[in-house]
Amino acid sequence: xxxxxxxxxxxxxxxxxxxxxxxxxxxxxxxxxxxxxxxxxxxxxxxxxxxxxxxxxxxxxxxxxxxxxxxxxxxxxxxxxxxxxxxxxxxxxxxxxxxxxxxxxxxxxxxxxxxxxxxxxxxxxxxxxxxxxxxxxxxxxxxxxxxxxxxxxxxxxxxxxxxxxxxxxxxx
Numbered sequence: 637x638x639x640x641x642x643x644x645x646x647x648x649x650x651x652x653x654x655x656x657x658x659x660x661x662x663x664x665x666x667x668x669x670x671x672x673x674x675x676x677x678x679x680x681x682x683x684x685x686x687x688x689x690x691x692x693x694x695x696x697x698x699x700x701x702x703x704x705x706x707x708x709x710x711x712x713x714x715x716x717x718x719x720x721x722x723x724x725x726x727x728x729x730x731x732x733x734x735x736x737x738x739x740x741x742x743x744x745x746x747x748x749x750x751x752x753x754x755x756x757x758x759x760x761x762x763x764x765x766x767x768x769x770x771x772x773x774x775x776x777x778x779x780x781x782x783x784x785x786x787x788x789x790x791x792x793x794x795x796x797x798x799x800x801x802x803x804x805x806x807x808x
Contacts, residue, residue, distance in 0.1 A: 645672040677774060684773050688766045693721060693729050695770075698738060698763035701755040708755035709742060715753055738762060 643651075645668050653660045678692075685695040696719045701708045710718075716726040730753060733739040738759035742752040755763065778787060 645669050648672075677777065680773055680777055681770050684770045685766055688762065688769070690762075690766065691729070693719065693725070694733055694738075695763075695766055697726070697729055697733060697753075698755065698759055699767060701739065701753065702760060702763040702767075704755075708760065709752045711750070711752055733759070 649660065649665060649668055652664070681695075682692045685692050688695075690698070697715060700715060700718045701710060704710050712723065712726060712730070716723050719726070721729070730739060730741070734741065736758075737756055740754050740756055742754055782790065
């Protein structure tokens, strides 16, 4: 492997086929490619978000709040489960977002952990601008390799699979 160059999914699978053929199957081929695609998309989004002076977790918090019904407010518990972060990690992120006037903490008990978090107008504008940037970038990445028809087909297949795998999914 050349230093500084990330191995491709094909490189990984070829090495596995030579050195560990029992660990290669059609499902292995699928999973390696899904993980690699996920990594590439996440890395791309992280770069786009950083260009707006946000961490990816800060972006996720803003987007989660923007996705909540008006007034775009959630309890901290709902936020940290949606963003998949610890409560301590969320507290740090919320302080940073509050300092930048992107969120406010609502009324609640004396315990700040129970005070709802609300997206400010400034936070909403930023969330929408960054999301538009990430979406354009994602579309460019995918359009580089798949046609609109292929995107639709892949989306339907993933929806079918997730409907059976996710909690509360259906057999549709």
